[in-house]
Amino acid sequence: MTKTKYLNKLSQVSQLADIPAAELRKLEEVEQRYAFRSNEYYHSLIDWNDPQDPIRRIVIPHKDELERWGQLDASGEHNYAKTRGLEHKYPDTALLLTSDVCGGLCRFCFRKRLFMADNNEVNRDVSAGLEYIRNHPEINNVLLTGGDPLLLSTRNLETIISELRTIDHVQIIRIGSKLPAFNPFRILDDPDLLRMLKQYSLPERRIYLMAQFNHPRELTPEAVQALTQIREAGVAVMNQTPLIRGVNDDAATLTELLNKLSYMGVSPYYVFQCRPTEGNSAYTVPIEEGYQIFSEAISKCSGLARRCRYSMSHVSGKIEVVGMTAEQIFFRYHRPADLDQNPGEIIACTRNPDSYWFDDYMDDGPAAVANCR
Template sequence: MGYRKYITRIDQIPELDNLNEQQKQTLNSVVKRYAFRTNEYYQSLIDWEDPDDPIRRIVIPSADELEPWGKLDASGESRYARAPGLEHKYADTAVLLVSDVCGALCRFCFRKRLFMDDNQEVSRDVSAGLAYIRRHPEINNVLVTGGDPLLLSTRRLTEIVEQLRAIDHVRIIRIGSKMPAFNPFRILDDPDLLRMFKTHSRPDRRIYLMAQFNHPRELTEEARRALDMVQQSGVCIMHQTPMIRGVNDDPTTLGELFNELSYLGVAPYYLFQCRPTEGNAAYTVPIEEGYQIFAEALKTCSGLARRCRYTMSHATGKIEVAGLTAERIFFRFHRPADSEQSLSNLLVCARNPKACWLDDYAEAKSPLRLARNSFH
């Protein structure tokens, strides 16, 4: 059996005993504001001799999180809430928020608000969300996420998948999860989960696992076996990650991550700009620097590993960073929330090396060209 113990307090980590009392108090202040959770398996990946270890940076709280910056719902997800636990932003895709728990909590999480005591966005009762989906035949994709759906019992997850499969116009079910990285034993030790995948991932109605790996070191032997078992069950696996300062913000690391995933048959899908969520300042790479890192990383990748797109999940849609010149940066709507927005239009801005989000270009009164619609 795999690692089972979850860790939710700083004093449960012996490697942090050497911190002084002021440092411990500061970290406890961080944890009081933003929830902390990890597990024995993921902790075992940390090189505690390296103060800049990327796995440590992903999961261990930092005093930098207390820097005032950003807002909790940086992409305006609440404006697309249509039923308890359901968001409908893009015409053909609905999002079901079914869990407010993860195998561990990324310090740069863009939905950290879900783990706060007063949050009501997640609904364990998915009946209203399912009813909404049934009434909207344009929805052919449903993303089951949270939190992490693989923290639900297999029985409960199966119930949700079965109800979605009973809706004829839902052709694709996506499950967003970081469990293959955080604790692959969730997959390795549960044959019932794999049987459920095999039953409900059909030739013309696939299940997609939207897996998140932030760094190549998360691709352990156990993680690779878990991914293979999921693939053998008939599930397609896609990969996405934000670009994170101190984790994957260099071309060598990012290129290695994309290549290793492609060798495993996992398609690199999205590299996200880290959202300007409260507490995320120290984890955020400015857009133009991020794009240059991304472009250099792709030079080391095969065509299969180059399928990834560098995007922002902006309130108005998924916006792709399309290119740079010496004076301009180019964006395009990869998935506009407004179906009337043309995908052929480019948004051209004067460069702003400090910009971390699309709105920063407007706030700097950067000239905008070729945009038919405002992004506010």
């Protein structure tokens, strides 16, 4: 079995031994506030001679994370918590927070609060969440997330999936995971995982793997092989990525990522506006700049690669950016949390190049609201 060592402290990263002492102290200060975790396989993808290497930016702390900006729960997920470890935001979809561990911690993570000592949102005992789902027949879609569900043992993951399969109204099971990028050997070296997925991914009730590849260099031969085996087990594979400053915030890189995924049979699903989570200022691109990058990128993609949407997971729902003119930017609710919201309605706002989130178009109160309708 192939092993990759997990690293939970910056002091374990030998490649950082030669950086200036003052810089290292800053990174350790970041580590004290926001947890660090990575592994040797993922570090092998980094060009350590390049301080701006995009893979390095994904997983190695940066001093700018200390800038006070954003909030820990930028999308108000706590508003939709129905029992510990379960969120129910959209009528037909429930989220089970099954794990508080990841194969690596993305520096721009929107749930970094889960990895803080005083957080208790995750519940590894999912029995209360399963009971809630049983009692809500409108739920036909359950997303296992966290943390990373694929870091559960196969036995524990199978227990959850098998229980969900006893609930008749649950048609789709989704597994949100970055492990195919962080450590594909979790898949390659566990035939029991593939057997289990094949058993429960049924012809009319599929399991979906919601992968997260942020940069084309993550699509190594090992990662491609892991995704191939997942697909051969009957699991549909989708990809979603935020747009990240210094990682994929240029059209050529994003085009390459979306095209490569589509060539493999992995459907690009969402390109997300990076959430204004605390500590994320160095990783976030303004909405209008991001939409321009996205638009240029998909213009060079095939139709299969350009099915993804540029969206933000706002407290009020998934809001898609659908276009811009010289003076206005246009949004629509791809998925409103409020059923009274018309998902077909176009929201036109006066452009603001300094906006990082939908709320920024509303910050000036009634006058701003009048400019968005």
